[in-house]
Amino acid sequence: MPSPARRFSTDRFLFGGDYNPEQWPEEVWHEDVALMRRAGVNAATVGVFSWAALEPAEGVYEFGWLDRVVEVLHAGGVGVVLATPTASPPPWFTRAHPDAMPVGPDGVRLSHGSRDTYAVSAPAYRDACREIVQRLAERYGSHPALLAWHVHNEYGTLDWGEHAAAAFRRWLQRRYGTLTELNRAWYTSFWSQRYGDWEDVLPPRATQYLANPAQVLDFKRFSSDEMLQALREQRDVIRATGSAAPVTTNFMLPTWNHLEQWSWSAELDLVSVDHYLDTVGPDGETHAAYGADLTRSFGQGDPWLLMEQSSTSSTVPGRRAHKSPDRVIRNSLSYLARGSQGALFFQWRAPAAGSEAWHGGIVPHTGAGSRSFRGFEQLGAVLTAIAEAAEPPAEGPLVEADVAVLWHAEGWWATDAPQLPSDLLDYSSTVRAAHRALWQAGYAVDFAAPGADLSRYRLVLVPSMFALDGQAVRRLEEHLAAGGHLAVWPFTGYADEDLHVVPGGYPGRLRHLLGLHVEELHPLAAGDEVLLEGDGTGPLRGRVWSELVVPDGAEVLAAYAGGDLDGEAALTRHRVGAGVAHYVSTFLDEEPLRRWLTAVCAQSGARPVLGAPAPEGVEVVRRRGARADHLFVLNHSGVPVRVTGPGTDLLTSSAADAGLRVEPRGWAVLRTTERDGWSAEALEA
Numbered sequence: 296m297p298s299p300a301r302r303f304s305t306d307r308f309l310f311g312g313d314y315n316p317e318q319w320p321e322e323v324w325h326e327d328v329a330l331m332r333r334a335g336v337n338a339a340t341v342g343v344f345s346w347a348a349l350e351p352a353e354g355v356y357e358f359g360w361l362d363r364v365v366e367v368l369h370a371g372g373v374g375v376v377l378a379t380p381t382a383s384p385p386p387w388f389t390r391a392h393p394d395a396m397p398v399g400p401d402g403v404r405l406s407h408g409s410r411d412t413y414a415v416s417a418p419a420y421r422d423a424c425r426e427i428v429q430r431l432a433e434r435y436g437s438h439p440a441l442l443a444w445h446v447h448n449e450y451g452t453l454d455w456g457e458h459a460a461a462a463f464r465r466w467l468q469r470r471y472g473t474l475t476e477l478n479r480a481w482y483t484s485f486w487s488q489r490y491g492d493w494e495d496v497l498p499p500r501a502t503q504y505l506a507n508p509a510q511v512l513d514f515k516r517f518s519s520d521e522m523l524q525a526l527r528e529q530r531d532v533i534r535a536t537g538s539a540a541p542v543t544t545n546f547m548l549p550t551w552n553h554l555e556q557w558s559w560s561a562e563l564d565l566v567s568v569d570h571y572l573d574t575v576g577p578d579g580e581t582h583a584a585y586g587a588d589l590t591r592s593f594g595q596g597d598p599w600l601l602m603e604q605s606s607t608s609s610t611v612p613g614r615r616a617h618k619s620p621d622r623v624i625r626n627s628l629s630y631l632a633r634g635s636q637g638a639l640f641f642q643w644r645a646p647a648a649g650s651e652a653w654h655g656g657i658v659p660h661t662g663a664g665s666r667s668f669r670g671f672e673q674l675g676a677v678l679t680a681i682a683e684a685a686e687p688p689a690e691g692p693l694v695e696a697d698v699a700v701l702w703h704a705e706g707w708w709a710t711d712a713p714q715l716p717s718d719l720l721d722y723s724s725t726v727r728a729a730h731r732a733l734w735q736a737g738y739a740v741d742f743a744a745p746g747a748d749l750s751r752y753r754l755v756l757v758p759s760m761f762a763l764d765g766q767a768v769r770r771l772e773e774h775l776a777a778g779g780h781l782a783v784w785p786f787t788g789y790a791d792e793d794l795h796v797v798p799g800g801y802p803g804r805l806r807h808l809l810g811l812h813v814e815e816l817h818p819l820a821a822g823d824e825v826l827l828e829g830d831g832t833g834p835l836r837g838r839v840w841s842e843l844v845v846p847d848g849a850e851v852l853a854a855y856a857g858g859d860l861d862g863e864a865a866l867t868r869h870r871v872g873a874g875v876a877h878y879v880s881t882f883l884d885e886e887p888l889r890r891w892l893t894a895v896c897a898q899s900g901a902r903p904v905l906g907a908p909a910p911e912g913v914e915v916v917r918r919r920g921a922r923a924d925h926l927f928v929l930n931h932s933g934v935p936v937r938v939t940g941p942g943t944d945l946l947t948s949s950a951a952d953a954g955l956r957v958e959p960r961g962w963a964v965l966r967t968t969e970r971d972g973w974s975a976e977a978l979e980a
């Protein structure tokens with residue numbers, strides 16, 4: 296049975312973004328739609344923060360303006376992604392329901408004045424959400440312009456107040472059944488924390504010293520589940536009205552991680568994400584790929600939607616660099632190649648005032664006579680030219696990958712705890728580093744949930760997953776038994792799902808697979824490094840971590856050179872049935888990590904997209920399609936590249952059999968039915 300996400304298929308890629316007409320007089324709407332048509336925009340996300348405009352006083356609704364907006368867009372051929380406005384309850388709501396405002400861990404209750412200010416467990420908030428959503432769904436649910444429902448916006452406001460405490464207790468009762476079991480899981484014999492009454496159990500509020508890590512992790516699990524329940528309620532209200540449009544909510548990657556995305560994705564018709572580059576340099580391109588591969592994987596390989604990316608610049612610290620038009624196009628093509636059904640932006644028109652006045656828009660403050668707007672017109676033309684690539688294949692994933700990286704929010708949450716053996720352990724950077732190395736080496740990559748079926752992959756990487764449950768371990772065993780390869784990084788598999796350390800030598804969950812045990816942990820200070828020698832590829836430099844590894848059958852490929860661990864095993868390989876488990880006991884620097892992983896990939900039989908690594912700075916992705924595949928070639932480098940193979944560029948109609956030149960910072964999208972026979976080489980500038 297096709298998954299619900301597969302329902303989302305469009306005959307061309309969506310292009311557009313957040314549209315806030317309530318900030319502008321009506322004559323501007325007409326100018327907006329004229330400009331949208333000029334640029335080829337075909338999708339507008341409307342209503343994201345419109346609650347106060349739709350319901351200015353409790354029970355008083357004003358839909359007239361939205362009716363007109365939807366009609367103006369529809370008449371202009373622009374589809375509507377209609378948001379439910381529940382991320383921002385209006386000021387009257389606070390006065391009527393002060394208890395529905397969130398409380399921080401320090402007991403301070405927030406008030407309105409910004410956005411995202413709500414206590415998700417408060418009954419008044421949930422009732423009000425259902426009410427406004429019901430009215431929107433009844434009014435617009437079968438409008439021909441409606442492309443999708445965008446529920447809420449970036450769920451993620453946590454609450455430590457009384458409503459949360461009551462809901463947390465109910466959640467814990469469902470998870471553990473009895474206080475005895477909760478006391479066991481939370482290890483409450485430590486520091487006199489044993490609970491004798493459910494009423495004593497609280498969210499992890501501000502306390503004198505370190506909080507109980509199991510309680511903190513459970514609170515994060517609970518908060519994700521609680522927000523998911525709020526999403527389900529809205530989805531069910533929408534579906535009950537008979538609206539057939541797919542339902543999504545936008546995840547926020549990668550800096551903000553309050554949701555357990557696998558369980559959320561299973562509830563959505565369409566997975567969508569807001570993705571902002573975390574860096575201005577070329578590493579931004581590896582970052583776009585990371586966000587895209589994660590989101591596609593959350594949706595089990597089906598089409599997904601890039602709901603927001605920054606149009607030109609953002610007001611958020613760290614994301615302020617201006618994106619050039621060519622970068623906007625290359626980034627958009629990277630998301631599309633990796634499965635997005637559209638390139639949507641924050642936002643259509645830069646606001647005149649407010650806290651995001653300095654956030655760029657497709658129409659900047661300077662207006663449509665600008666270089667950046669011309670860039671968006673060019674993007675629109677590119678998307679029209681490659682429209683055929685939007686149609687997904689009848690079955691199978693959009694992108695075929697031989698390599699999977701295990702990813703789970705709980706891995707991140709567990710590694711956020713203070714008082715781990717090193718303060719430098721960083722889940723997201725470690726996973727990102729593994730993905731970046733594979734990007735550089737030219738491999739397609741999926742992410743997989745611990746415990747998911749891994750049979751389609753030749754190689755599975757576990758860069759960081761401190762706690763692993765029994766099912767996750769069984770899947771890794773099956774993977775190796777079937778001849779797969781596994782690569783594991785330090786501080787992985789040390790604990791069970793309750794964060795209880797498995798005794799007998801680290802990593803207790805994986806010792807039998809890796810053929811070793813770790814006797815001592817030797818975390819490194821910031822700036823310190825270790826050298827590994829012996830694998831034949833030259834010295835490998837690592838940071839953050841080292842450890843005393845005792846092989847129990849594993850073959851030692853490289854040993855520590857110098858320092859306390861001089862001569863001790865550092866990099867190993869262990870045959871398990873038909874498979875091979877690789878282990879690295881430090882966090883390798885970028886270049887040695889790429890070297891090690893390229894060797895591991897080759898041993899596992901995984902194939903790079905082109906059959907061989909692409910030139911430096913060149914990204915090649917194959918998106919499978921209905922009648923043919925499409926090879927997206929993105930040249931992020933400063934030198935021209937020649938790509939050769941059995942295909943035709945949709946943008947220039949040139950055949951690539953005898954070689955197609957892709958300019959520096961340029962792109963090509965090649966229709967092909969052949970997987971083999973492709974190569975790319977850098978040319979002299």
Ligand code: GAL
Nearest residue numbers: 448449569609610611641654
């Ligand atoms: C997103 C959010 C938008 C806007 C944007 C600014 O995370 O959904 O509403 O605030 O950030 O970059």
